[in-house]
Amino acid sequence: MLELEHGFRIVDVYARLAPGEGTGDYEPITPDRLEREQHQAGITRTVVFPPPQPETSYVAANNGVARGSVDRPFVAFARINGTRRPDETATGRLRNAVSRRKEYHTTPEDVERYAYDDRFHGFVLDSGVDDYPDTDLLAVLEDVGLPVLVEGGVEAPPETLAAMLFEYDFPVIVAHFGGHPLDRSLANEMIDLLSEYDDCYIETSLVRYRRELERALLEHPDRVLFGSGAPACHPDVAVMEILTLDVSEDKLWRAFSKNACRVIDVLAPDAERPG
Numbered sequence: 001m002l003e004l005e006h007g008f009r010i011v012d013v014y015a016r017l018a019p020g021e022g023t024g025d026y027e028p029i030t031p032d033r034l035e036r037e038q039h040q041a042g043i044t045r046t047v048v049f050p051p052p053q054p055e056t057s058y059v060a061a062n063n064g065v066a067r068g069s070v071d072r073p074f075v076a077f078a079r080i081n082g083t084r085r086p087d088e089t090a091t092g093r094l095r096n097a098v099s100r101r102k103e104y105h106t107t108p109e110d111v112e113r114y115a116y117d118d119r120f121h122g123f124v125l126d127s128g129v130d131d132y133p134d135t136d137l138l139a140v141l142e143d144v145g146l147p148v149l150v151e152g153g154v155e156a157p158p159e160t161l162a163a164m165l166f167e168y169d170f171p172v173i174v175a176h177f178g179g180h181p182l183d184r185s186l187a188n189e190m191i192d193l194l195s196e197y198d199d200c201y202i203e204t205s206l207v208r209y210r211r212e213l214e215r216a217l218l219e220h221p222d223r224v225l226f227g228s229g230a231p232a233c234h235p236d237v238a239v240m241e242i243l244t245l246d247v248s249e250d251k252l253w254r255a256f257s258k259n260a261c262r263v264i265d266v267l268a269p270d271a272e273r274p275g
Helices: 002-006 031-040 059-069 090-098 108-115 135-144 158-166 184-193 210-219 235-243 249-263 265-270
Strands: 010-016 043-049 074-079 120-125 148-153 172-180 200-203
Touching (some): 010 031, 010 235, 010 249, 031 043, 031 235, 043 059, 043 120, 059 074, 108 120, 148 158, 148 184, 172 184, 172 210, 184 200, 210 249, 235 249
Parallel strands (some): 010 043, 043 074, 074 120, 120 148, 148 172
16 A cells, blocks of 8 residues: 555545535545555545535535544545625626525535534535635635635636635635646746645645645645545545656655644644654
8 A cells, every 4th residue: 555655644635525416526435445445545634525516515425424434544624615606707796796695505504504504614615616705705714714615717716716716814725726627827826826825735645746746745745735635536546656756755744734733733643754
């Protein structure tokens, strides 16, 4: 196993878990299978969350992920949605002016319940599917201070994420280096923004470019977190992509374990350096 071969105790901050029926393009994976594949890859703790579904309350899906995490090395994040669009266009400003929270939208009370329920340790947001939190939701997210993992890419470019989320007082982890699908310019723009925002991080799932991976680890070794992207990407493949980079062992250890343990408190017991 990779853990035995390389000595790293790896924390994975990006794995979808959809017990039971799949939804849309997301294939189902059982908690047992995910746990087995993660273990084989040397991954000791895994952040898990349900896939996105438009105009859907995530209460049931979040509870399903929490149940699937019991007695497993999983850390459940609650998926949330919002009512706000970027104000960059007249259409976005108009929609924000008339939008109202519907029954399937996450409420501030929902965020508080998730935050103070010991089953959940952070939040996840796909703004391309579910829009952004409104000011009431953002205020509660600041109060609870848990990390928010947000999808980044062509539908949520770094400049938009900065305007909508980065100014608020909670850790933000931008998925896929902010460049999904495989947009090098967006990934580099996101890496540049790490110099401006102290509580912003990027994770490595579905990033296939060595140059960008190595650049981020060399320039911002304390801001890069490992994500496998399971089940879309097999965790063995994701781990090997990082292990073969031309960076020092110390920087690999930071990405594989130390950085995630600093951002997500519940992971701290696994923050051991390879011996």
